[in-house]
Amino acid sequence: METKTATAEAAAAAVxxxxxxxxxxxRHLIMPEVGMEGQLKLKRARVLLIGTGGLGAPLGLYLxxxxxxxxxxxxxxxxxxxxxxRQVTFGTSDVGRRKVEAARERLSNLNPGIEIKVFETxxxxxxxLELFRDYDIIVDGTDxxxxxxxxxxxxxxxxxxxxxxxxxxFEGQASVFGAPxxxxxxxxxxxxxxxxxxxxxxxxxxxxxxxxxxGSIQAMETIxxxxxxxxSLAGRLLLFDALQMKFRExxxxxxxxxxxxxxxxxxxxxxxxxxxxxxxxxxxxxxxxVPEITPKELKARLDRGDDLFILDVREPHEYQICxxxxxLIPLGDLPRRVSELDSSREIVAHCxxxxxxxxxxxxxxxxxxxxxxxxxxxxxxWSDEVxxxxxxx
Amino acid sequence: MTVKVMIPTPLRAxxxxxxxxxxxxxxxxxxxxxxxxxxxxLRRHLYQDDGRLRSFVxxxxxxxxxxxxxxxxxxxxxxxxxxxxxxxxxxAGAGGNEPASR
Numbered sequence: 001m002e003t004k005t006a007t008a009e010a011a012a013a014a015v016x017x018x019x020x021x022x023x024x025x026x027r028h029l030i031m032p033e034v035g036m037e038g039q040l041k042l043k044r045a046r047v048l049l050i051g052t053g054g055l056g057a058p059l060g061l062y063l064x065x066x067x068x069x070x071x072x073x074x075x076x077x078x079x080x081x082x083x084x085x086r087q088v089t090f091g092t093s094d095v096g097r098r099k100v101e102a103a104r105e106r107l108s109n110l111n112p113g114i115e116i117k118v119f120e121t122x123x124x125x126x127x128x129l130e131l132f133r134d135y136d137i138i139v140d141g142t143d144x145x146x147x148x149x150x151x152x153x154x155x156x157x158x159x160x161x162x163x164x165x166x167x168x169x170f171e172g173q174a175s176v177f178g179a180p181x182x183x184x185x186x187x188x189x190x191x192x193x194x195x196x197x198x199x200x201x202x203x204x205x206x207x208x209x210x211x212x213x214x215g216s217i218q219a220m221e222t223i224x225x226x227x228x229x230x231x232s233l234a235g236r237l238l239l240f241d242a243l244q245m246k247f248r249e250x251x252x253x254x255x256x257x258x259x260x261x262x263x264x265x266x267x268x269x270x271x272x273x274x275x276x277x278x279x280x281x282x283x284x285x286x287x288x289x290v291p292e293i294t295p296k297e298l299k300a301r302l303d304r305g306d307d308l309f310i311l312d313v314r315e316p317h318e319y320q321i322c323x324x325x326x327x328l329i330p331l332g333d334l335p336r337r338v339s340e341l342d343s344s345r346e347i348v349a350h351c352x353x354x355x356x357x358x359x360x361x362x363x364x365x366x367x368x369x370x371x372x373x374x375x376x377x378x379x380x381x382w383s384d385e386v387x388x389x390x391x392x393x
Numbered sequence: 394m395t396v397k398v399m400i401p402t403p404l405r406a407x408x409x410x411x412x413x414x415x416x417x418x419x420x421x422x423x424x425x426x427x428x429x430x431x432x433x434x435l436r437r438h439l440y441q442d443d444g445r446l447r448s449f450v451x452x453x454x455x456x457x458x459x460x461x462x463x464x465x466x467x468x469x470x471x472x473x474x475x476x477x478x479x480x481x482x483x484x485a486g487a488g489g490n491e492p493a494s495r
Contacts, residue, residue: 051484053484054483054484055484056484140484141484142482142484143482143483143484144482145480145482148482165484166480166481166482166483166484167481167483167484168402168403168481168483169402169403170402171401171402171403171481173478173481188451188480189448189449189451189480190448191448191449192449192480192482193447193449193479193480206483211484237478239476239478241402241412244412248476249456250453250456250457250458250476250478251456251457251458252458253458253461255460332406
C-alpha cells in the first residue's frame with residue numbers, strides 16, 4: 001500500500017505543463033486561486049461523467065476546456081434529433097451516432113491534451129463500482145431516479161464525491177454529496193417518487209438553456225473540489241428558478257438514520273434500483289388495458305363515414321403543434337368536463353403516444369361509457385402509419 | 394400568522410399554476426393543510442394514504458428542513474417561507490431508462 005502511494009506521489013510530482021499548455025491555460029495560471037499548482041491538480045484529476053446529455057454537455061465541454069486531465073464518459077444512448085435543442089456537444093451531423101463517440105470527438109478537438117475514456121454502457125449495479133474505481137469525482141448528469149440512487153449508493157460505498165444536478169422544465173437543483181462528513185442524496189430524499197406521480201423531462205419538457213446553467217454549476221463545483229478552493233455546495237441544496245431568475249439555497253444535513261451513509265446503515269452493497277424505484281420489466285409505466293383501435297382502422301372507419309367522436313386529451317399547446325380535428329379536453333380536466341361527451345356516440349380518445357388517452361379511456365369506462373376506444377400509439381403512430389404530414393414531437 | 398408557501402414547478406399544475414400561496418397558519422402542518430384544502434389535487438402528491446408526508450417531498454421553513462425541527466408541528470411566524478421541495482430527476486432529457494414519454 002505504501003509503495004503504491006509513493007509511486008502515485010512520484011507520478012503526481014512528475015506531471016508538468018508543456019509550453020503549449022501554459023499558453024492554453026494562461027487565463028487560469030494568472031489567477032492566484034488556480035495558478036500553476038491548481039492547473040496541475042486539474043491535469044491530475046480524474047472525473048467520471050454519468051450521462052453525456054443536457055447536463056453532460058456543458059460539463060464535458062467546460063471540464064475538457066479547463067484541462068481536467070482524465071475524463072470518463074458513460075452513456076449508452078445515441079444522439080437523437082430532439083437532443084439538439086439542449087445537448088450542445090452534438091451537431092446535426094451527429095444524429096444517430098453513439099453519444100460517447102460524438103462527445104469524445106468534440107471534446108478531443110476542444111482539448112487534445114487530455115485523456116478521454118468512453119464507456120458505452122448503461123450504468124448498472126454490476127458495473128458501477130468497477131467504473132468508479134479509477135475516478136475521484138463522479139458527476140451525476142443522468143435523467144432518471146434509478147440511476148441517481150445507483151450513482152449515490154455507489155459513490156457512498158466507494159468513498160467518492162458525487163456532484164449532483166437535476167432539472168425539470170425551468171427549475172434546477174444542484175449539490176455536492178458524499179463529501180467527508182457531508183450528506184448524501186438519500187439523506188435528502190430517502191426514497192424516489194412512485195412511477196407516474198412525477199412527470200419525466202420527456203413528458204414535462206425542459207427549457208434548453210436550463211441544463212446548460214445547471215451543468216455549468218456542476219462543472220464549477222467539480223473544478224472547485226479539484227482545486228480545493230472556495231465553499232462547495234456540500235451541505236447545501238441550490239435551487240434555481242429560471243423563470244423568476246432566482247437562486248435559493250436550503251441547508252442539507254447528514255441524516256443519522258440514512259440507510260446508506262448513516263450509523264446503522266442497511267444498504268451495504270448495490271441493489272436492484274429499477275425495483276427500488278418501483279419499475280419492473282422493460283416498460284416502466286404500467287399500462288392500463290383498455291379497448292384499442294389502430295390508426296389504420298380508425299382511418300378506414302373515418303373514410304367509410306362512420307360517426308366517430310375524436311377526443312383529444314392532450315394540452316392546448318400540444319394541439320397547436322398538430323391535431324386530428326378532435327375535441328380537446330386535457331386529461332386533467334376530464335373529470336369536470338365529462339358532461340361535454342355523449343356516451344351514446346362512439347368515441348376514440350387519443351394523445352401523443354397513447355398513454356394519457358389510455359388513462360382517459362379507463363376513466364370514462366368507469367364513468368359508464370361503453371363505446372370508447374384508445375388510439376393505439378397516439379398521434380405519433382397516426383403520423384407513422386396514416387398521415388406523415390402530421391409532425392411528430 | 395401569514396406565511397408564504399412556495400410551490401415547486403412539478404406541483405404547480407395542481408395549484409392553478411401559482412408559484413406560491415399566502416396562508417394563515419401557526420405551524421407547518423396547518424400551512425400545508427390550508428394549501429391542500431384550497432387545492433385538493435395536491436393532497437395525493439404531498440401525502441401518502443396514511444397521511445404522512447411523502448418521502449420524496451421535503452418541506453423547509455426558511456432554509457431549514459422540518460425533519461430536523463419539529464416536523465409538521467414546527468411553528469411558523471409572520472413572514473416565514475415554507476418551501477415544498479420534491480425530488481426531480483431530469484438531466485439528459487428524452488433518453489435514458491425513464492418511463493417513455495406520453
